[in-house]
Amino acid sequence: MSNGRKKGDHGARRLQIAEATCNVILKAGVERAGIADIAREMGCSTGVLMHYFESKAQMLLYAKNLLFDHVYAAVQAAGAEHSGLEMLHAMAMELVPVDPAAIDRWRVLTAFNGMAIGSPELQKAQASRNARFAKLFSSAIRRLQRAQILPSRLDPFVEGAGIVALVDGIAGQIVMDPRVWPVKRTGELIQRHLHTLLHAPR
Amino acid sequence: MSNGRKKGDHGARRLQIAEATCNVILKAGVERAGIADIAREMGCSTGVLMHYFESKAQMLLYAKNLLFDHVYAAVQAAGAEHSGLEMLHAMAMELVPVDPAAIDRWRVLTAFNGMAIGSPELQKAQASRNARFAKLFSSAIRRLQRAQILPSRLDPFVEGAGIVALVDGIAGQIVMDPRVWPVKRTGELIQRHLHTLLHAPR
Amino acid sequence: MSNGRKKGDHGARRLQIAEATCNVILKAGVERAGIADIAREMGCSTGVLMHYFESKAQMLLYAKNLLFDHVYAAVQAAGAEHSGLEMLHAMAMELVPVDPAAIDRWRVLTAFNGMAIGSPELQKAQASRNARFAKLFSSAIRRLQRAQILPSRLDPFVEGAGIVALVDGIAGQIVMDPRVWPVKRTGELIQRHLHTLLHAPR
Amino acid sequence: MSNGRKKGDHGARRLQIAEATCNVILKAGVERAGIADIAREMGCSTGVLMHYFESKAQMLLYAKNLLFDHVYAAVQAAGAEHSGLEMLHAMAMELVPVDPAAIDRWRVLTAFNGMAIGSPELQKAQASRNARFAKLFSSAIRRLQRAQILPSRLDPFVEGAGIVALVDGIAGQIVMDPRVWPVKRTGELIQRHLHTLLHAPR
DNA sequence: AATGAATGAGCGTTCATTCAT
DNA sequence: GATGAATGAACGCTCATTCAT
Numbered sequence: 001m002s003n004g005r006k007k008g009d010h011g012a013r014r015l016q017i018a019e020a021t022c023n024v025i026l027k028a029g030v031e032r033a034g035i036a037d038i039a040r041e042m043g044c045s046t047g048v049l050m051h052y053f054e055s056k057a058q059m060l061l062y063a064k065n066l067l068f069d070h071v072y073a074a075v076q077a078a079g080a081e082h083s084g085l086e087m088l089h090a091m092a093m094e095l096v097p098v099d100p101a102a103i104d105r106w107r108v109l110t111a112f113n114g115m116a117i118g119s120p121e122l123q124k125a126q127a128s129r130n131a132r133f134a135k136l137f138s139s140a141i142r143r144l145q146r147a148q149i150l151p152s153r154l155d156p157f158v159e160g161a162g163i164v165a166l167v168d169g170i171a172g173q174i175v176m177d178p179r180v181w182p183v184k185r186t187g188e189l190i191q192r193h194l195h196t197l198l199h200a201p202r
Numbered sequence: 203m204s205n206g207r208k209k210g211d212h213g214a215r216r217l218q219i220a221e222a223t224c225n226v227i228l229k230a231g232v233e234r235a236g237i238a239d240i241a242r243e244m245g246c247s248t249g250v251l252m253h254y255f256e257s258k259a260q261m262l263l264y265a266k267n268l269l270f271d272h273v274y275a276a277v278q279a280a281g282a283e284h285s286g287l288e289m290l291h292a293m294a295m296e297l298v299p300v301d302p303a304a305i306d307r308w309r310v311l312t313a314f315n316g317m318a319i320g321s322p323e324l325q326k327a328q329a330s331r332n333a334r335f336a337k338l339f340s341s342a343i344r345r346l347q348r349a350q351i352l353p354s355r356l357d358p359f360v361e362g363a364g365i366v367a368l369v370d371g372i373a374g375q376i377v378m379d380p381r382v383w384p385v386k387r388t389g390e391l392i393q394r395h396l397h398t399l400l401h402a403p404r
Numbered sequence: 405m406s407n408g409r410k411k412g413d414h415g416a417r418r419l420q421i422a423e424a425t426c427n428v429i430l431k432a433g434v435e436r437a438g439i440a441d442i443a444r445e446m447g448c449s450t451g452v453l454m455h456y457f458e459s460k461a462q463m464l465l466y467a468k469n470l471l472f473d474h475v476y477a478a479v480q481a482a483g484a485e486h487s488g489l490e491m492l493h494a495m496a497m498e499l500v501p502v503d504p505a506a507i508d509r510w511r512v513l514t515a516f517n518g519m520a521i522g523s524p525e526l527q528k529a530q531a532s533r534n535a536r537f538a539k540l541f542s543s544a545i546r547r548l549q550r551a552q553i554l555p556s557r558l559d560p561f562v563e564g565a566g567i568v569a570l571v572d573g574i575a576g577q578i579v580m581d582p583r584v585w586p587v588k589r590t591g592e593l594i595q596r597h598l599h600t601l602l603h604a605p606r
Numbered sequence: 607m608s609n610g611r612k613k614g615d616h617g618a619r620r621l622q623i624a625e626a627t628c629n630v631i632l633k634a635g636v637e638r639a640g641i642a643d644i645a646r647e648m649g650c651s652t653g654v655l656m657h658y659f660e661s662k663a664q665m666l667l668y669a670k671n672l673l674f675d676h677v678y679a680a681v682q683a684a685g686a687e688h689s690g691l692e693m694l695h696a697m698a699m700e701l702v703p704v705d706p707a708a709i710d711r712w713r714v715l716t717a718f719n720g721m722a723i724g725s726p727e728l729q730k731a732q733a734s735r736n737a738r739f740a741k742l743f744s745s746a747i748r749r750l751q752r753a754q755i756l757p758s759r760l761d762p763f764v765e766g767a768g769i770v771a772l773v774d775g776i777a778g779q780i781v782m783d784p785r786v787w788p789v790k791r792t793g794e795l796i797q798r799h800l801h802t803l804l805h806a807p808r
Numbered sequence: 809a810a811t812g813a814a815t816g817a818g819c820g821t822t823c824a825t826t827c828a829t
Numbered sequence: 830g831a832t833g834a835a836t837g838a839a840c841g842c843t844c845a846t847t848c849a850t
Contacts (some may be wrong), residue, residue: 029320031233033842045811046845055846107319112314116378117309118231134382160376161382162391168372168374169367176318177329182338182364189364192402196394215834239818247836248820254834258820433724435637438823449832450824460824478795518720520782521652521713522635529652531783538786565779565786573775577767580722584740584767596806599768600798619813641841651815652842658813662841 008149014052018063022108030060030111056171064112067105068129070093072136073078079140084149085194087140088163091192096132097174106175134161139196150197159197165192216254218246220243220265225309233260234315255383268329269307273297274338281342284352287396294391294392297335297369299376300385308373334352336363344400352399368395420446422467426512434464434515449599460477468516471509472521476540482543488553491544491600492567494602499537499571501578502587505534505571510579514531538565554601620658623648624669628714635719636666643770670718673711674735679744685746691753691800694769698796701739701773703780704789712777741765747803756803765780765803773797 016105024033026131035056039046053059078094079087117120135161146152167190174181212244222243237258241248255261280296281289299305318324339362346352369392376383424445428437432461439460443450457463483491501507520526541564542557549552578585626647630639641662645652659665684700685693703709722728744766750756773796778786 014819025320028313028322030316032320035846036844047811048847050846051809064239065246105294111316111319113374114319116230117316118227118229118234127375127380127382130375130378130382158387158391162372165371165375165391166368166395169369169371169372170364170376172315172370173329173332173363173367176325176332180329183385185360186320189360189367192393192398193368229825238818246841249823250834254823429724431724433722436724438695439825440823451827451832452830453830454825515720515723517778518717518723519635519637520632520719521717522631522638527782531779531786534779534782562791562795566776569775569779569795569801570772571775572778573771574768575734576719576774576778577736577771580729580736584733584736589764593764593771596802597772597799600631601800604798624820640839642839653844654813656842 001007004054010052013048014062015066017049017052017059018066021059021063022067023105025063025108025111030115035059060112060115064109066108071105071109071192072132075133075136079136084145084147085198087144088137088197089187089191091137091140092163092167092194093187095170095171096166096181096186096190098186103178106171110172125142126194130164133164136160137163151200152198154200163190163193166190212254215250216264217268219251219254219261220268223261223265224269227265227310227313227317228306232317237261240395252280258339262314262317266311269311273307273311274334277335277338281338286349287400289346290339290396290399291389291393293339293342294365294369294396295389297366298372298383298392300388305376305380308377312377323345330364332363338362339365354404356399356402365392365395368392414456417452419470421453421456422462422470425463425467426471426508429467429512429515430508434519435442441462464516464519468513475509475513476536479494479540481536483540488551489548489602492541492598492601493549493594494562495544495568496571496598497591499546499568500585500590500594501575501576502590505583507578510575512577514576534565534568537568541567555604558601558604567594567597569593578598616658619654620668621672623655623658623665624672627665628673629711631669631714631717632710636721639666641665660760661763666718666721671716673715677711677715677740681739681742685742690753691750691804692744693750694800694803695793695797697746698773698800699741699768699793701770702787702792703777704792709784712781716781724780736767736770739770742766743769746794751757757806760803760806768797769799772796 004173005085017038020038021033024037024041028037035046035049036160038059042048049056049059075091075094078090082090097106112122113126116126134157138156139160140157141150141154145152145154145156170181170186170189206391219240222240223235224238225245230239235252237248238262242250244250250380252257255264277293280292284292301305314324315328318328340358341362343352343356343358343361345357347354347356372383372388372391374378421442425437428441428445432441439453440449442463443453446452451462453463455534459467475552479495479498482494486494501510516526517530520530538561543564545554545558545560545563549556549558549560574585574590574593623644624642625717630643630647635644641652644665645655648654655662655665659668681700682698684696686697697799703712718728719732722732740763744762747756747760747762747765751758751760751762776787776792776795
């Protein structure tokens with residue numbers, strides 16, 4: 001009877017709270033997501049939440065970072081599984097939301113994005129999020145340049161940021177109305193954008 | 203004839219309130235933009251705001267629509283002043299924020315975008331905003347197709363939505379950190395994206 | 405062309421305001437009867453009301469007194485037109501509300517009655533209202549005693565207050581649901597009560 | 607088993623709040639009875655009140671019903687302890703307020719009565735209150751008819767409503783000035799009214 | 809660890825009243 | 830006289846946070 005649990009419970013509980021937080025945000029929006037709602041969603045009392053997080057703000061931050069990390073890891077993994085220009089395509093397609101779960105994830109991130117306005121710290125955090133994704137793509141681009149698949153005159157970071165911009169833009173539309181961007185159409189647009197890298201003007 | 207107080211410049215006051223609203227949102231974020239803050243920003247009492255708007259929600263909506271209309275008209279005007287592929291480029295460059303005032307406009311719109319999550323009506327409104335911009339671009343594309351500048355096999359609406367996506371994506375990054383996208387760099391990326399329209403695969 | 409008006413307008417306007425006040429109270433209740441509502445009901449601005457009354461409280465008071473005086477005069481008139489026990493009956497039947505207009509009058513008075521709780525002055529005013537009606541009836545009773553129709557051992561004021569109590573009680577029920585007391589039934593009950601005066605125990 | 611805070615005496619707290627509510631209404635009137643005042647009266651914060659009631663309206667309703675139930679039960683009990691015509695007399699005397707506490711109860715009920723004007727629902731509730739009391743008396747009357755103490759030609763409900771009307775009318779005067787109706791005088795008037803039931807005309 | 813009652817500042821909104829026109 | 834914009838205190842209510850149990 002090794003009832004040797006107890007460790008790890010703490011983190012698991014935080015994850016559970018973050019998930020509940022996201023669900024509430026999806027249902028009611030960030031500003032109407034109160035801790036009472038989150039507690040109800042979890043089926044516990046509000047006091048519990050304050051045991052695991054110092055404040056509501058930190059709870060939200062944790063949830064956002066979790067979501068971000070999740071997407072980041074998925075994109076990174078997609079990059080590792082492909083090569084050539086295909087790598088960039090796979091990464092971009094992993095970033096763009098194509099199923100309901102991913103769309104919901106993006107919705108929550110969009111809510112946080114809006115929250116960042118008016119808060120220099122959150123704004124900086126979002127800028128850094130953008131930069132991290134741009135870097136992820138720029139690393140891939142640099143690899144393709146070294147493999148002489150992409151021309152060396154391209155600025156990897158700028159091109160990375162460009163791909164992220166296109167994907168974010170598409171996601172921003174999907175989040176409001178998923179019907180505009182069926183997967184096939186999305187894939188074609190991204191494909192075309194990536195091809196411009198091959199023959200970029202000097 | 204009628205004595206009594208002057209009519210009062212109802213519309214002008216609403217504009218003034220909308221401007222103050224945007225300023226407060228920029229400083230403090232949508233969720234911390236209380237009507238007391240807006241009143242303070244305007245240098246009047248909170249009661250005034252309720253004279254001109256039925257509720258805070260309508261005040262925000264009015265401010266958002268004003269901002270949207272402003273940008274929309276600018277893009278439309280830019281389209282009217284150019285021809286050829288240049289037209290699309292001019293429109294896109296008008297949409298992308300390149301000066302501090304435009305960046306602030308986009309910031310406020312980003313805040314509203316976040317607010318839409320969790321509210322089906324606002325979400326629908328944002329979807330319609332996206333569609334209207336896509337349409338603006340698709341009309342231009344159709345004109346270029348008729349002039350045989352762009353291949354007729356392109357779906358004008360999809361391409362329009364694609365341009366909007368790219369621009370929104372860039373704007374989304376500028377809003378958080380303007381240093382990533384100097385005007386020149388932005389212009390080149392958009393240029394390259396527009397050129398893909400010329401040789402789009404069948 | 406004697407346009408010699410101007411005098412009396414003041415009083416007429418106050419009457420008009422009092423009437424509008426009663427209408428609003430009937431529609432929305434005393435506590436939800438705002439100055440703005442009354443102004444709207446009259447088709448004028450709120451400022452007008454403050455020209456004719458020093459405060460909202462005085463406006464309400466004026467309206468209440470008007471209503472009271474109206475009913476008082478009607479009861480008094482009914483007494484003057486009859487003699488014998490019939491006089492008391494006619495007076496009581498004038499006090500009890502039997503048509504929609506009278507019911508509405510009573511409703512407003514009921515609202516004011518409730519308002520008096522918690523306000524010693526208004527409470528005193530209501531007590532005095534009750535006393536004035538009791539006196540009206542006790543005068544009649546005294547007259548009937550002098551005419552040896554009613555036994556002299558009756559205390560006229562107590563009996564007067566008793567008749568008022570019965571009528572007020574019936575009115576209080578009618579105000580909430582008029583179906584309980586059709587005129588005929590009301591008349592019979594009052595009749596019976598009045599007959600107890602004839603053979604009141606020593 | 608379950609750890610955590612004690613259950614808390616939910617019902618007791620509601621009673622306490624209702625009592626405080628009544629006290630405030632007596633001191634200041636229904637319309638000036640704010641939840642801040644009630645909280646001050648209770649010696650707690652306003653938030654507490656919202657823990658125990660969904661809204662101020664429900665708080666008032668609860669207080670009113672409590673008062674009503676209290677009086678209703680007392681009248682019912684008085685009926686059970688007597689027989690013959692004495693039963694009706696005892697019930698009526700229980701309903702009429704004869705001590706300061708009962709007068710205050712009636713005052714609060716009078717305030718609620720005024721509140722009902724302009725609100726169809728509350729008006730209906732008051733009508734139902736009247737009907738319930740009339741029924742209480744009509745049951746007693748029916749019992750006396752079966753015992754052949756009262757003539758069977760009387761309509762029990764009408765007579766019940768009549769007794770309630772008389773008592774309510776007396777109470778309405780006591781509420782504004784208790785000096786008018788000393789207990790003895792009240793008892794005699796009611797007695798006389800009840801005797802009319804014995805020899806009611808066909 | 810967990811509870812949920814309690815707090816109290818803050819919210820959007822209402823409204824009697826004032827006053828420049 | 831008349832207007833209605835402006836005021837600002839007060840309202841009912843919400844909610845993150847605290848804390849005794």
